[in-house]
Amino acid sequence: GGTSDDPLKGGGAKGDTVVVGSNNFAESILLADIYGEALKAKGIKVTYKPNIGSRETTYGLMKNGTITVLPEYNGSLLAYLDAKAKPKTVEETTTAIDAKLDSKLELLKPSAAQNKDSVTVNAETAKKYKLTSDSSIADLKDVAKDLDFGGSPEFQTRHQGLAGLKSVYGLEFKSFKSLDAGGPLTQTALKKNTVQAADLFTTDPTITRDKFVVLKDPENLFGFQNVQPLVRKGELSKEGAAALDAVSAKLDTKALLDLDAQVQLEKKDPLDVAKAWLKSAGLV
Amino acid sequence: MSGFLHDFFDIPSDLQHSWLGLIGLHLREALLPVAAGLLLALPIAQLCVRFRWLYPPVLGVTTVLYAIPSLAFFVVLIDYTGQTELTVMIPLAVYSLVVLVPAIVDGVRSVSEETLAAATAMGFGPVRRYFQVQLPIAVPAIIAGLRVATVSSISLVSVGMLIGNQGALGNLLHDAQIYNRPELTWNSVITTALLAILVDALLVLVRVLLTPWMPSGTARRKQAPALEDAAR
Amino acid sequence: MNVLNFVNSFFSDSAHWHGYDGIPARLGEHVRYTLQALLLAAAIGLPIGLVTGHYGRGGNALSLVATAGRALPSFGLLVLMTTLLGFGMLPVMIPLVILAVPPILVTTYEAMRSVDPSPVDAARGMGMHESRILFQVELPVALPLILSGLRSAAIQIVSTATIAAYVSLGGLGRYIVDGLYQRNYEKVVGGATLVAVLALVTLALFWAVARTAVSPGVRRR
Amino acid sequence: MANSLRTPEGPGVLIRIESVTKRYPDGTVAVDRLSMEIPDRSITVLVGPSGCGKTTTLRMINRMVEPSEGTILLDGEDIQRQPVTTLRRSMGYVIQNAGLFQHRTIVDNIATVPRMLGWGKQKARARAAELMERVGLDTALAKRYPYQLSGGQQQRVGVARALAADPPVLLMDEPFSAVDPVVRKGLQDELLRIQEELGKTIVFVTHDIDEAIKLGTMVAVLRTGGHLAQYAPPSELLSSPADAFVEDFLGGDRGIRRLSFFPSGRLELTTGPVIPLDATAEQIAAPDALWLLVTDADGRPLGWSEPGDLAAGDIRPDRLLSHGRPFVPGTDSLRVALDCAVLSPTGWAVAVDTDGRVTGVVSQQTIGEAIRSAHAAGRDDEKVAG
Amino acid sequence: MANSLRTPEGPGVLIRIESVTKRYPDGTVAVDRLSMEIPDRSITVLVGPSGCGKTTTLRMINRMVEPSEGTILLDGEDIQRQPVTTLRRSMGYVIQNAGLFQHRTIVDNIATVPRMLGWGKQKARARAAELMERVGLDTALAKRYPYQLSGGQQQRVGVARALAADPPVLLMDEPFSAVDPVVRKGLQDELLRIQEELGKTIVFVTHDIDEAIKLGTMVAVLRTGGHLAQYAPPSELLSSPADAFVEDFLGGDRGIRRLSFFPSGRLELTTGPVIPLDATAEQIAAPDALWLLVTDADGRPLGWSEPGDLAAGDIRPDRLLSHGRPFVPGTDSLRVALDCAVLSPTGWAVAVDTDGRVTGVVSQQTIGEAIRSAHAAGRDDEKVAG
Numbered sequence A: 001g002g003t004s005d006d007p008l009k010g011g012g013a014k015g016d017t018v019v020v021g022s023n024n025f026a027e028s029i030l031l032a033d034i035y036g037e038a039l040k041a042k043g044i045k046v047t048y049k050p051n052i053g054s055r056e057t058t059y060g061l062m063k064n065g066t067i068t069v070l071p072e073y074n075g076s077l078l079a080y081l082d083a084k085a086k087p088k089t090v091e092e093t094t095t096a097i098d099a100k101l102d103s104k105l106e107l108l109k110p111s112a113a114q115n116k117d118s119v120t121v122n123a124e125t126a127k128k129y130k131l132t133s134d135s136s137i138a139d140l141k142d143v144a145k146d147l148d149f150g151g152s153p154e155f156q157t158r159h160q161g162l163a164g165l166k167s168v169y170g171l172e173f174k175s176f177k178s179l180d181a182g183g184p185l186t187q188t189a190l191k192k193n194t195v196q197a198a199d200l201f202t203t204d205p206t207i208t209r210d211k212f213v214v215l216k217d218p219e220n221l222f223g224f225q226n227v228q229p230l231v232r233k234g235e236l237s238k239e240g241a242a243a244l245d246a247v248s249a250k251l252d253t254k255a256l257l258d259l260d261a262q263v264q265l266e267k268k269d270p271l272d273v274a275k276a277w278l279k280s281a282g283l284v
Numbered sequence B: 001m002s003g004f005l006h007d008f009f010d011i012p013s014d015l016q017h018s019w020l021g022l023i024g025l026h027l028r029e030a031l032l033p034v035a036a037g038l039l040l041a042l043p044i045a046q047l048c049v050r051f052r053w054l055y056p057p058v059l060g061v062t063t064v065l066y067a068i069p070s071l072a073f074f075v076v077l078i079d080y081t082g083q084t085e086l087t088v089m090i091p092l093a094v095y096s097l098v099v100l101v102p103a104i105v106d107g108v109r110s111v112s113e114e115t116l117a118a119a120t121a122m123g124f125g126p127v128r129r130y131f132q133v134q135l136p137i138a139v140p141a142i143i144a145g146l147r148v149a150t151v152s153s154i155s156l157v158s159v160g161m162l163i164g165n166q167g168a169l170g171n172l173l174h175d176a177q178i179y180n181r182p183e184l185t186w187n188s189v190i191t192t193a194l195l196a197i198l199v200d201a202l203l204v205l206v207r208v209l210l211t212p213w214m215p216s217g218t219a220r221r222k223q224a225p226a227l228e229d230a231a232r
Numbered sequence C: 001m002n003v004l005n006f007v008n009s010f011f012s013d014s015a016h017w018h019g020y021d022g023i024p025a026r027l028g029e030h031v032r033y034t035l036q037a038l039l040l041a042a043a044i045g046l047p048i049g050l051v052t053g054h055y056g057r058g059g060n061a062l063s064l065v066a067t068a069g070r071a072l073p074s075f076g077l078l079v080l081m082t083t084l085l086g087f088g089m090l091p092v093m094i095p096l097v098i099l100a101v102p103p104i105l106v107t108t109y110e111a112m113r114s115v116d117p118s119p120v121d122a123a124r125g126m127g128m129h130e131s132r133i134l135f136q137v138e139l140p141v142a143l144p145l146i147l148s149g150l151r152s153a154a155i156q157i158v159s160t161a162t163i164a165a166y167v168s169l170g171g172l173g174r175y176i177v178d179g180l181y182q183r184n185y186e187k188v189v190g191g192a193t194l195v196a197v198l199a200l201v202t203l204a205l206f207w208a209v210a211r212t213a214v215s216p217g218v219r220r221r
Numbered sequence D, E: 001m002a003n004s005l006r007t008p009e010g011p012g013v014l015i016r017i018e019s020v021t022k023r024y025p026d027g028t029v030a031v032d033r034l035s036m037e038i039p040d041r042s043i044t045v046l047v048g049p050s051g052c053g054k055t056t057t058l059r060m061i062n063r064m065v066e067p068s069e070g071t072i073l074l075d076g077e078d079i080q081r082q083p084v085t086t087l088r089r090s091m092g093y094v095i096q097n098a099g100l101f102q103h104r105t106i107v108d109n110i111a112t113v114p115r116m117l118g119w120g121k122q123k124a125r126a127r128a129a130e131l132m133e134r135v136g137l138d139t140a141l142a143k144r145y146p147y148q149l150s151g152g153q154q155q156r157v158g159v160a161r162a163l164a165a166d167p168p169v170l171l172m173d174e175p176f177s178a179v180d181p182v183v184r185k186g187l188q189d190e191l192l193r194i195q196e197e198l199g200k201t202i203v204f205v206t207h208d209i210d211e212a213i214k215l216g217t218m219v220a221v222l223r224t225g226g227h228l229a230q231y232a233p234p235s236e237l238l239s240s241p242a243d244a245f246v247e248d249f250l251g252g253d254r255g256i257r258r259l260s261f262f263p264s265g266r267l268e269l270t271t272g273p274v275i276p277l278d279a280t281a282e283q284i285a286a287p288d289a290l291w292l293l294v295t296d297a298d299g300r301p302l303g304w305s306e307p308g309d310l311a312a313g314d315i316r317p318d319r320l321l322s323h324g325r326p327f328v329p330g331t332d333s334l335r336v337a338l339d340c341a342v343l344s345p346t347g348w349a350v351a352v353d354t355d356g357r358v359t360g361v362v363s364q365q366t367i368g369e370a371i372r373s374a375h376a377a378g379r380d381d382e383k384v385a386g
């Protein structure tokens, strides 16, 4: 049984059990599994609370102590905490986050693996407007008014979303279709040309499979998106923190892409994938 | 084929349950609200029988509550009850009222004048009359209502997936998407439907066991008024 | 959190009254989805219910179909249909219609079965044709119940059509889904209020239809 | 009781049931080789205990039930030959609880068949209004709905509806069994009147033997299993039940009830013991009777007295014994006459004309003799017929 | 018809209704200043047209309806003084369609009140079984549910249930009006038997005057508006209706129906015209009668013949005229005797003992005389009472 067995217990992380949460997309679940299994290897009791929802929800649950550990993306987190911040480096990002982060929470070391939001167009659109992987978001300036854009409902209002695309790149799309956060709905919509451009995660394995084109983000609107564990202060032991740091040290974008492909294309169970990677990386 | 079957029953680890575990969870999340709804509906219905004028407004209120999408319910509730089963079950219990209240009211009202007069003349007090005469005779109507409420509830639990793995079999739908595994969707839809049909059949059985006094052939016609509202 | 405050601020925000995401537009979409689904469901449920009810056969098969229909999770079907058929109205209509057919079907059947058999007998004895008996003798008497079945279906559709928003379509569900993901309570509550109001309007409409379409002899006043 | 004196007019046969059997799919034999001839322009009653196949028989006539074996001829033609709707439209059909269309007004209910036959709305309604009067319904009820009518009124509407297209045949299945006895009597009288006026051929089902005897020109007693136990005019049924079942079914008082079918017109009346209120002593002494009937100035009966108790010129009406109910010779039957005699304290029945004026008195003994001679005449009839 | 000969036993008054008025909230006056004394251990029938206040009156007795004015005394005590449930449990209540608890078995239905009174399950069931026999129900039906019983059987269960706690009073509201005439007759006979055996005080509501006359020791005729039109024993009702309303309500045949209340035991029988099958020529010639009744060796009647048609030693039973229905003096009433005489082709009724052996014959004339003297006796009674 999972945490759902004690639904009303807000501070599930109290005591010796660590609750590892995740957002409701495959990579987040995978990362949570990696964190959790790494912690278990250190003899820490772990329960998972996967698949929760958007950051808006998970951040709340971190604050109230329902979950102890959450795989985060530093850029998105910062954008959520401080929409105006424009950090130039990973370190700046961390500093900016620390300034705004809830006092009960802290970030551990970031990994090299990045997974950003992006503006991605499908093959058809790329061909039509001659867009390549060297094109930038700014190249859409003239054609955006003819494009339907797909993204999660929250993308519509975030700065690292429609608002930023407008203010930073001056893009105004023909319409915005609320789908999911870079998930299968968005993938399908893009593939079927229901939308011509969409917010996909850069580690999305369907990008290569379906020949989507990710546009460059020269203004760094989507910021740095390093995978980085967010934890509740003092509720994770030293060994635990060390174990997660070790994971971050080994994890890079290429590894992440590979793991994502295993889960989403090869249909392997994320937990199995996580365990296998930890083993191959010598972390367990 | 066996590959498909294997995939079919291979439940992703993030759901933290086996297929049977999900079924158990699903049943609990679907049935507890109906039970709670029944407990709530009984006194409400009795009030409606007692005070006739109360019935139309009660019907109106339950209908409006029923019309509120579960998602909206979740959003309001989540601050109080968190991302838990309870958040899913409260709306389901509220929804069940729209079926159960009219079913009980009609069932209790369907007791014939003559039977009531006979009971009164024998010196039955109102309470005794309710529990020993009206309620037992209303059982078929109540179970007809319970059937609809339960089946709907089983189908509705799935929406709980939207608030983080609280949809039992419904969670398969989300996982099917994020892992690109459509067979999980089939699993969810088919299992839910079978579960509902099974529980429905069980309720029919319970009805048959509880009401040996009901003529089997002519039952249908007499049940019509109860079903009117049960179909709501 | 005060629901009334949300309702108030949602409706007093003038931004919510214009454009493709404005209340009139969303309400229009919602009504359109509802009507389409209801018409489709009625087109399926009414004829089958009328005919099986008239002949009094197939009641058991019907109730099994209805149970199965009710049991299918609308949301799951939506997801399934979207993955199978892609985006558009069809994958939304299918779950809505499947949701709405059982109440229409079952009530219509029961309504026909509950018609007093003696006028039917009398009509047959007069040499009325079966179709005429169905439409001129049974249907007018069964009408109030049939309308109540349609009403239940309509309310369910009004409430459930919000799922269309999940697959990028409009309707009042837009406010709820967007509000949920954006943690914007105002939107969620506002959307839900609109849905509830629409349900009330539906109730009132059906009441009015029943007043005008049902013979005073059947209404008994 | 005009009917009491009705005799079968011995007309032609309209419906001929020939060795008809009905076996239901579940194996029940509801009617077993039934043969019957239903005379034209008269009321034929099917009577019998519950489940004896009355309804089944009736419904085979308009093909709402198809016989398993045998044929039914209408006017000499096999009913299977006609289209079923044409056949049914030529037969009115009336059932218990009337089976009215609750969503239609009374006038529209009655106009149903005419409208179906393509009559104009105006014409059909006019016809409906006419029929409402014929069956004794206030035309003010025309715009009402069935639920606004009493059971008896509804039943009248049912009859009117069945008559609307003027069909030669009327099939009636326990039409009056759901109304209370008083209303029921009214409906029965109404039916007899209508039948006399319109001369329909009526097949009437009831399980009430009194109703059968009252209404039937011919009565068919069925026994369970759809066997015809006896088929005869009611008076013959009462005097000579075919077997113990029929006798039992007929119940008590057979003799007295049978008297309904004998007219009182031929009773020999005497005016001897009738004296006026202002009778003289001679008038009082003359008759040599045990009892004297005193009448008022108009000739209406006041009461009986023994001659010894009367003083000429001072006859006190309040001192007289009640004269009981009088009967009207010719209109009333022997049964009424006998009842009057039995009810009278003197054993003499008082006969009056339709204005209530005494036409004579008759002793119970004379009535007894009339009964005996009626019996004898009945026997002779049988001999002639035999 | 044991009952036909019952006379009011003139016992004490159990229920006294004193100037009771019931006005319903909507203004309807259902009962208007009604005063009545209901005698102990007898059947009192309330009869009248629909809506005349019968049910209201009955229900005021067990306080299911509270009077607007006036008081009702049970055994001299105001019923308002008792707790309502105690009052009700001391009165059985039987209604149309029985009002059985459809969810309980027959035995549990009957045992309801005993169980409520705290009897043990065993005892209550034993009592129920005993009552089933008393009301003529096969105890094999005990475990059935109401829907599995016929209407008549259900009605019997209703009576048994009302009797279960042995209440002194039984209130019955049109209990038999939903069953068919044959079953109904059986139920009525059963009720009379039960009343005779148990000596309950029964208040019985019906709208059927025949039922009222058959069952009632006293009959109260109500007219619309809750007015008491007449309150009298049935025979008095028949002979002297208080007004035109009552007379009308009583219907025809009053005289003959009244004969039900006169015994035939005192009829003077003659054995003169009775001869055996093997009668000698002298036996045939001797009686000097117009008709001879031939009996078989056991003395059972074979049939009538005119003496001239009989040849000694060669009497052919099949040549005889039917002897009609015989009557049993003492058991049957004058009504039956008269019916037998009327039905007989000779005008003579045949009297037999309970074994069916001829005890004599009696002419219609003699019966007529008996009727007159019964009338005279009735008048004398009235004079004595007056």
Ligand SMILES: Nc1ncnc2c1ncn2[C@@H]1O[C@H](COP(=O)(O)OP(=O)(O)OP(=O)(O)O)[C@@H](O)[C@H]1O
Binding pocket: D024, D025, D026, D028, D029, D030, D048, D049, D050, D051, D052, D053, D054, D055, D056, D057, D207
């Ligand atoms: N559709 C049917 N299927 C099987 N058996 C039937 C059907 N209709 C009637 N019966 C049976 O046939 C027999 C005769 O039925 P029918 O209705 O003709 O009797 P009835 O004389 O009209 O009785 P009642 O006085 O109760 O109306 C009964 O035993 C009945 O149960």
Ligand SMILES: Nc1ncnc2c1ncn2[C@@H]1O[C@H](COP(=O)(O)OP(=O)(O)OP(=O)(O)O)[C@@H](O)[C@H]1O
Binding pocket: E024, E025, E026, E028, E029, E030, E049, E050, E051, E052, E053, E054, E055, E056, E057, E207
């Ligand atoms: N609860 C009530 N409220 C108003 N009026 C009533 C009520 N119950 C009865 N009445 C009226 O009182 C009158 C007498 O009713 P009651 O039921 O006593 O008549 P009844 O003689 O039993 O008639 P029936 O033979 O139809 O049963 C009727 O006019 C009836 O409409």
Ligand SMILES: [Mg+2]
Binding pocket: D054, D055, D056, D173
């Ligand atoms: Mg019948």
Ligand SMILES: [Mg+2]
Binding pocket: E054, E055, E056, E173
């Ligand atoms: Mg009554």
